[in-house]
Amino acid sequence: MRNSELKDKGPALITGAARGFGFALASELKKHGFELIITGRDEKRTKASAEKLGAAYYVTDLSVPGSAGALYEKVKADGYSPSVLVNNAGFGAAGEAWKVSKEKDRDLIAVNITAATELSKLFLSDACERGYGALLNVCSIAAFQPGPYTASYYASKAYLYSYTLAAREEAKKYNVSVSSLCPGPLDTEFFENAGANKPGVSMSAEKAARYAVKRFLKGKKTIIPGFYMRATRILPASVKTAFVARMKIIKN
Numbered sequence: 001m002r003n004s005e006l007k008d009k010g011p012a013l014i015t016g017a018a019r020g021f022g023f024a025l026a027s028e029l030k031k032h033g034f035e036l037i038i039t040g041r042d043e044k045r046t047k048a049s050a051e052k053l054g055a056a057y058y059v060t061d062l063s064v065p066g067s068a069g070a071l072y073e074k075v076k077a078d079g080y081s082p083s084v085l086v087n088n089a090g091f092g093a094a095g096e097a098w099k100v101s102k103e104k105d106r107d108l109i110a111v112n113i114t115a116a117t118e119l120s121k122l123f124l125s126d127a128c129e130r131g132y133g134a135l136l137n138v139c140s141i142a143a144f145q146p147g148p149y150t151a152s153y154y155a156s157k158a159y160l161y162s163y164t165l166a167a168r169e170e171a172k173k174y175n176v177s178v179s180s181l182c183p184g185p186l187d188t189e190f191f192e193n194a195g196a197n198k199p200g201v202s203m204s205a206e207k208a209a210r211y212a213v214k215r216f217l218k219g220k221k222t223i224i225p226g227f228y229m230r231a232t233r234i235l236p237a238s239v240k241t242a243f244v245a246r247m248k249i250i251k252n
């Protein structure tokens with residue numbers, strides 16, 4: 001079954017879709033005919049975004065231990081059987097590795113790694129058993145090299161990217177599609193929320209989502225919006241690491 005045909009099999013569940021890139025990805029999936037379920041942390045904002053998207057919604061903080069499992073079980077108990085899962089919720093933390101608080105790192109790992117892993121596992125378990133479904137994990141070009149001054153974020157995306165590539169190979173025999181989405185800088189609140197300076201160049205979240213959803217529906221393995229971002233893959237990781245170190249990502 002093609003990923004585009006999954007729209008007739010069940011809704012798409014997108015985490016962190018009350019705003020930013022998640023909202024843009026949800027809007028694109030809707031254009032391709034998917035019913036939507038979105039998640040966010042703030043009741044008012046999540047409800048308002050769900051109304052705009054015509055989506056069902058759940059309010060959950062994915063940094064709380066057990067929240068990912070509880071979310072998935074609640075979605076199923078409410079009678080939904082998602083045919084697509086997009087693990088989009090995630091955040092960064094700028095600063096020298098030893099200066100970022102341990103609480104911030106713990107939450108970052110909980111959302112970017114633990115919740116994404118748990119949701120992937122629960123979704124894949126259903127999808128592989130029934131023989132259809134598609135998973136999209138939002139990683140980053142940060143997955144391809146270490147990131148001085150935002151070390152835990154880059155490492156978290158490297159984890160998710162590696163996990164997703166491995167899961168893709170395993171899921172093939174069940175006719176389940178697994179893709180990694182690795183954008184470069186986007187014009188969302190991401191950098192502000194990370195306490196970081198915005199890079200000079202960024203792509204609109206809508207443009208990146210348009211490209212990403214098209215490629216996802218074709219079942220592509222690694223999706224990188226933007227020609228220049230795709231081109232950076234040929235550079236050695238050591239060169240990119242030195243570049244990131246000089247980017248002045250932290251605010252003084």
Ligand SMILES: NC(=O)c1ccc[n+]([C@@H]2O[C@H](COP(=O)([O-])OP(=O)(O)OC[C@H]3O[C@@H](n4cnc5c(N)ncnc54)[C@H](OP(=O)(O)O)[C@@H]3O)[C@@H](O)[C@H]2O)c1
Pocket residue numbers: 015016017018019020021022039040041042060061062063064088089090091092111138139140141182183184185186187188189190191193
């Ligand atoms: N912006 C970029 O340059 C860029 C580049 C590459 C990859 N990405 C990835 O794209 C994804 C979306 O980021 P964005 O650009 O849209 O940034 P953003 O505007 O800061 O949005 C972050 C999203 O993650 C959710 N989130 C954060 N902490 C959460 C928590 N504890 N529990 C549940 N949800 C939580 C937020 O939900 P609330 O609405 O509840 O706050 C929000 O939807 C992230 O995984 C990010 O790593 C972004």
